[in-house]
Amino acid sequence: MELESTPTASDTLRALNARIQEASSFVDLIDGEMQKTIVGQKDMVQKLLVALLADGHIMLEGMPGLAKTLAIKTLSEVVAVGFSRIQFTPDLLPADLVGTMVYSPRSEEFTVKKGPVFSNFILADEINRAPAKVQSALLEAMQERQVTIGSGTYKLPEPFLVMATMNPVEQEGTYPLPEAQTDRFMLKVVLDYPRKEEERSIIRQNTGAGARIPVQKVIQPQDIINARQLVREVYMDEKIERYIVDIVHATRKPADHRLNELTSLISFGGSPRASIYMALGAKAHAFTKRRGYVIPEDVRAICPDVLRHRIGLTYEAEAENVRVDEIIGKVLNTVEVP
Amino acid sequence: MRPLLLHLAAMAAGLLGAFPVPAQEPVPVATLDSNTILIGQQVRLDLSVEYRADGGTVNIQWPLIADTLTAEVPVLHDSHVDTILPEREKDPFLFRQVRTLTITSWDPGYWAIPPFAFVINGDTVLTGPLLLTVNTVAVDTTKAIRDIKEIYSVPFSLLDWLREHWPWVAGGLVAAALLTALFVVLYKRARRPKPVAPPAPPQPVHLRTLLALEALRQQQLWQQGRHKEYHSELTGILRAYIEERFAVPAMERTTDELLAGLRLSAMPRSQQERLEAVLRLADMVKFAKWNTLPAENEQALAAAVQLVQETADAPTHAPLA
Numbered sequence: 001m002e003l004e005s006t007p008t009a010s011d012t013l014r015a016l017n018a019r020i021q022e023a024s025s026f027v028d029l030i031d032g033e034m035q036k037t038i039v040g041q042k043d044m045v046q047k048l049l050v051a052l053l054a055d056g057h058i059m060l061e062g063m064p065g066l067a068k069t070l071a072i073k074t075l076s077e078v079v080a081v082g083f084s085r086i087q088f089t090p091d092l093l094p095a096d097l098v099g100t101m102v103y104s105p106r107s108e109e110f111t112v113k114k115g116p117v118f119s120n121f122i123l124a125d126e127i128n129r130a131p132a133k134v135q136s137a138l139l140e141a142m143q144e145r146q147v148t149i150g151s152g153t154y155k156l157p158e159p160f161l162v163m164a165t166m167n168p169v170e171q172e173g174t175y176p177l178p179e180a181q182t183d184r185f186m187l188k189v190v191l192d193y194p195r196k197e198e199e200r201s202i203i204r205q206n207t208g209a210g211a212r213i214p215v216q217k218v219i220q221p222q223d224i225i226n227a228r229q230l231v232r233e234v235y236m237d238e239k240i241e242r243y244i245v246d247i248v249h250a251t252r253k254p255a256d257h258r259l260n261e262l263t264s265l266i267s268f269g270g271s272p273r274a275s276i277y278m279a280l281g282a283k284a285h286a287f288t289k290r291r292g293y294v295i296p297e298d299v300r301a302i303c304p305d306v307l308r309h310r311i312g313l314t315y316e317a318e319a320e321n322v323r324v325d326e327i328i329g330k331v332l333n334t335v336e337v338p
Numbered sequence: 339m340r341p342l343l344l345h346l347a348a349m350a351a352g353l354l355g356a357f358p359v360p361a362q363e364p365v366p367v368a369t370l371d372s373n374t375i376l377i378g379q380q381v382r383l384d385l386s387v388e389y390r391a392d393g394g395t396v397n398i399q400w401p402l403i404a405d406t407l408t409a410e411v412p413v414l415h416d417s418h419v420d421t422i423l424p425e426r427e428k429d430p431f432l433f434r435q436v437r438t439l440t441i442t443s444w445d446p447g448y449w450a451i452p453p454f455a456f457v458i459n460g461d462t463v464l465t466g467p468l469l470l471t472v473n474t475v476a477v478d479t480t481k482a483i484r485d486i487k488e489i490y491s492v493p494f495s496l497l498d499w500l501r502e503h504w505p506w507v508a509g510g511l512v513a514a515a516l517l518t519a520l521f522v523v524l525y526k527r528a529r530r531p532k533p534v535a536p537p538a539p540p541q542p543v544h545l546r547t548l549l550a551l552e553a554l555r556q557q558q559l560w561q562q563g564r565h566k567e568y569h570s571e572l573t574g575i576l577r578a579y580i581e582e583r584f585a586v587p588a589m590e591r592t593t594d595e596l597l598a599g600l601r602l603s604a605m606p607r608s609q610q611e612r613l614e615a616v617l618r619l620a621d622m623v624k625f626a627k628w629n630t631l632p633a634e635n636e637q638a639l640a641a642a643v644q645l646v647q648e649t650a651d652a653p654t655h656a657p658l659a
Contacts, residue, residue, distance in 0.1 A: 013626065013627050017626075235625075235626065235627065237624065237625045237626075237627075239570075239624060239625065240625060291626075292626070293625050293626040293627075294625060295592070295593075295621055295625050295626075296592040296593075296625075297592045297593070297594050297595075300592060300595075332590070333587070333590050334590060335590065336589050336590055337589065337590055337591060337592055338570075338624065338625075
């Protein structure tokens with residue numbers, strides 16, 4: 001087997017593949033360190049890495065006690081970056097998040113006190129418990145990567161990753177995020193309970209006499225920034241691009257893809273941002289698999305998490321208890337793989 | 339003497355009775371059923387000639403009668419000449435030729451109808467002249483002159499209408515009956531199941547697949563540098579074969595998913611490995627700009643052909659454990 005005869009194409013892809021093989025070695029190291037503290041939840045860890053490498057943000061939905069906080073805290077320790085945990089409550093103010101101007105009597109002037117958002121990894125815990133203006137402040141920071149306090153504008157540190165959590169129970173007194181704001185999260189991962197064997201390991205790990213195994217810093221922030229650049233260089237064939245577009249288009253016009261039964265269940269489909277994030281996520285997934293090119297498996301691995309919060313269900317679907325994941329499954333089982 | 343005279347007289351009388359008496363000459367007669375009419379009223383004029391036919395042929399020429407008898411007496415209807423036997427039982431040789439004219443007059447007055455000239459056996463014989471008195475309606479001149487009456491509107495009568503238009507109605511009914519019959523015949527003919535040729539038995543899937551692979555080989559795609567197209571076609575043919583042959587959805591699955599799905603199928607393990615090699619190579623070509631060697635291209639096609647040939651007779655599903 002040999003690369004394509006065109007010198008430019010073959011050399012570029014060969015070199016890219018080699019660089020990615022070398023640069024993505026830290027993925028295994030991160031994975032190994034994460035597994036020291038996180039038992040199971042491999043999918044969550046995988047998607048955390050994908051979001052980190054694709055420069056996106058991630059939303060987690062799961063019951064309390066599923067290691068959401070521990071996961072991102074451990075990731076911040078492994079990557080050696082700053083970490084802030086913000087518990088969203090109904091009385092939280094935007095200034096509590098982004099910071100404010102504080103008057104100093106000694107110098108008789110106002111000084112800027114930056115908020116917890118000025119950190120590399122942010123855990124926005126139960127984001128739906130804060131009012132809309134606080135949510136909006138965080139989402140603006142996520143989008144703009146900078147915060148304005150008083151008359152000054154301050155850039156947020158790089159890498160910057162927000163992991164927001166939402167509790168599927170106790171919905172009273174919450175402020176559900178509108179679709180336009182959830183669309184800014186690259187992925188929405190739904191967590192499930194660990195399996196029996198995993199839960200036994202969790203018990204042993206947390207009730208044993210030994211101290212918690214410390215995780216090691218295996219990568220520097222600059223390595224993440226470099227890796228993000230490489231992720232964007234991962235080769236994506238036009239067949240894969242068409243496949244992504246077909247999937248997203250099928251959520252908008254199911255009848256065009258022999259999915260007539262979904263027409264009455266979907267009120268709106270994925271936005272173009274869904275296509276962008278699916279392509280970017282597929283590239284990041286290929287990177288974590290140490291490949292310099294995207295294959296359909298990468299798209300299918302990332303697709304449900306990209307589309308889950310971007311497909312609107314109709315009242316009819318809700319009345320019939322149809323879940324978004326079922327719709328995504330039907331779409332993936334119908335759209336032809338290249 | 340006296341008896342002799344009587345006897346002679348009797349004989350004379352007998353002789354007179356034995357010889358036929360010459361028949362009376364035919365005399366034409368013209369009569370009006372009424373000599374007096376109101377203006378515009380119709381009257382019948384009967385013309386007749388009676389004659390016997392046992393005495394030889396009687397030649398009767400009738401007068402020519404035009405539209406009018408005189409300037410004031412028009413002829414409305416002419417029955418033309420008819421020959422009848424007025425006393426068929428008593429005298430079968432007595433004939434009568436009759437002709438009836440319907441006449442009227444729109445001019446009040448006394449109008450003479452001239453005699454009609456008949457030519458009977460060459461002699462011209464005239465009928466008697468007739469006088470027709472035409473009276474007008476008495477007008478009360480003391481009253482004002484009134485306008486003519488409005489046109490009467492005759493109430494519609496279906497019977498009258500049918501009497502007038504029955505040919506059209508009958509023709510329409512006949513045409514409708516013919517059209518209905520034609521429609522029924524055509525409808526029955528259309529409904530009659532047409533003899534359909536029995537469908538040709540479907541070609542076995544492995545034969546169709548082998549033909550498709552042979553067609554792919556003849557296209558010589560990779561020889562033209564179209565490696566990606568070649569491997570896309572090759573894997574497409576194989577996926578279609580697997581989907582139909584082993585009832586495993588293949589077109590909507592990735593390579594990993596397809597291979598995982600085939601683990602529970604009846605496909606032998608060796609063939610699964612062969613398929614995996616072909617699919618993995620194709621994935622590299624399709625998604626990683628990989629360019630294969632000629633031997634690899636030929637080997638991929640040969641592996642596909644071998645896979646189809648060796649799984650053609652295998653059971654569709656895996657045996658139950």
